Amino acid sequence: MVSTKASDCHTIGGCYGVRGKKLQRQYKDYLSDFKEWKHKPHAKQWLIFPENITSKLSIDETALSKGELYKIITNKKARGKKGSIVGIGAKVEPIIEQLLKIPASKRGQVKEITLDMANSMKTIARKCFPKAIQVTDRFHVQKLTLEALQDIRIKHR
Structure with missing residues (x-):
């Protein structure tokens, strides 16, 4: 069964042995379009x-x-x-x-x-x-x- 519940970076990071703050920073700085966001x-x-x-x-x-x-x-x-x-x-x-x-x-x-x-x-x-x-x-x-x-x-x- 697929879960539709939202998880934060700390929860996801814990599953993969990565600190939540680091995962959050990686997402913001490299994976998302935040740096190019027009607003x-x-x-x-x-x-x-x-x-x-x-x-x-x-x-x-x-x-x-x-x-x-x-x-x-x-x-x-x-x-x-x-x-x-x-x-x-x-x-x-x-x-x-x-x-x-x-x-x-x-x-x-x-x-x-x-x-x-x-x-x-x-x-x-x-x-x-x-x-x-x-x-x-x-x-x-x-x-x-x-x-x-x-x-x-x-x-x-």
Whole structure:
């Protein structure tokens, strides 16, 4: 039976008696096309994939490395699979600058954008996708509601 489970370099290296870090470096430096990747010069600041834009997008923030927060714009239709990422970046201004280079007609296709209540997310949505309806994601609404309910409970003790 063929396994479809993903394995990291440390696991694969362990099977062949090679240190995981060395296998990872060998792959990056020699086997992959990383050195010729067209996005490499600006990948630490931003990545934009306009071909992944659909009518429903979402924006969220996540810490990927060293506690640095990245804003990630995703295509909801792709459900986290290939073609999910529309844009990613550490700072709001470069993301907005690059998204605005996408033709307005393409950005105008976005009808709905789901985001949390952070002002940076609202700024990206408003400037880059002005025709889209902004929907606050239910996780943050539920969190705020539960916090407010807890405050009321504490006051009534």
